[in-house]
Amino acid sequence: MFEDCIGCKWTLHILSQIRCGINRPRALVKTKKGLTTKVLNERLAKMVQFGILEKISYPEVPPRVEYQLTPFGKKFLETLDRLEDLHLELMNDL
Amino acid sequence: MFEDCIGCKWTLHILSQIRCGINRPRALVKTKKGLTTKVLNERLAKMVQFGILEKISYPEVPPRVEYQLTPFGKKFLETLDRLEDLHLELMNDL
DNA sequence: CAGTATCCAGACCGATACTG
DNA sequence: CAGTATCGGTCTGGATACTG
Numbered sequence: 526m527f528e529d530c531i532g533c534k535w536t537l538h539i540l541s542q543i544r545c546g547i548n549r550p551r552a553l554v555k556t557k558k559g560l561t562t563k564v565l566n567e568r569l570a571k572m573v574q575f576g577i578l579e580k581i582s583y584p585e586v587p588p589r590v591e592y593q594l595t596p597f598g599k600k601f602l603e604t605l606d607r608l609e610d611l612h613l614e615l616m617n618d619l
Numbered sequence: 620m621f622e623d624c625i626g627c628k629w630t631l632h633i634l635s636q637i638r639c640g641i642n643r644p645r646a647l648v649k650t651k652k653g654l655t656t657k658v659l660n661e662r663l664a665k666m667v668q669f670g671i672l673e674k675i676s677y678p679e680v681p682p683r684v685e686y687q688l689t690p691f692g693k694k695f696l697e698t699l700d701r702l703e704d705l706h707l708e709l710m711n712d713l
Numbered sequence: 714c715a716g717t718a719t720c721c722a723g724a725c726c727g728a729t730a731c732t733g
Numbered sequence: 734c735a736g737t738a739t740c741g742g743t744c745t746g747g748a749t750a751c752t753g
Contacts, residue, residue, distance in 0.1 A: 526706065527625055527631065528625065528631070531622065531625045532625060533622075533626070534622055537621065537622070549714085549715095551714060559747070560747090561747060561749090562716065562717085563716090563717075563747080564745095564746060566715085566717080567746085576709055582715090586714095587714045587715080590714085590715060590716095600705050601702065601705060604698060604701055604702050607698055608698050611694050611695065612691075615670055627725095629726095643735095644734075644735060644736080645735080653726095653727070655728070656735075656737085657726080658726060659736095660735085660737080681734045681735080682734055683734075
């Protein structure tokens with residue numbers, strides 16, 4: 526599951542954007558050059574499947590969709606933050 | 620860095636083996652079918668570079684090499700364990 | 714705007730053979 | 734036994750165009 530989630534150069538970026546409140550597909554695609562709807566949707570689908578994200582569709586025209594972190598997703602990111610802290614600590618020790 | 624470490628299907632396996640005390644290249648290659656010296660060495664080099672592993676060469680013939688987790692490497696794995704715990708928790712809630 | 718389908722270049726990695 | 738080099742198939746993912 527890790528591999529599938531993190532073993533993709535976009536996943537971390539996408540998650541951090543969603544955490545910042547950028548949670549609509551179009552907006553997400555525009556946050557980084559090279560990210561396309563195809564790859565974005567693949568990643569989003571995976572993360573929904575893994576219980577990291579939740580998808581909300583509003584029955585409007587034009588359609589509106591938002592993705593939100595689930596409670597698990599939030600804990601997941603927090604744990605990742607801790608990993609980053611660890612790494613920064615290491616760098617400081619040098 | 621995460622991407623580089625975890626975004627490879629072998630890394631997690633290799634690290635868990637080393638944690639179990641299987642820390643010589645030859646032995647590691649034999650732990651999983653499909654793992655070759657080339658890929659193994661690539662991964663080991665990366666992990667040494669990232670400060671996760673430490674390489675110890677004994678000046679013997681035939682040569683003997685061992686890899687060990689650094690303190691950072693141990694914390695790194697512990698944090699990964701916590702991620703796994705989180706995921707198991709999630710599964711239980713269903 | 715959201716999402717899917719198609720195409721194709723290029724990275725990746727497994728197999729093999731080789732050196733020290 | 735440790736490590737490097739080379740080759741070649743596979744599969745990812747970026748570009749593009751399309752539907753609802």
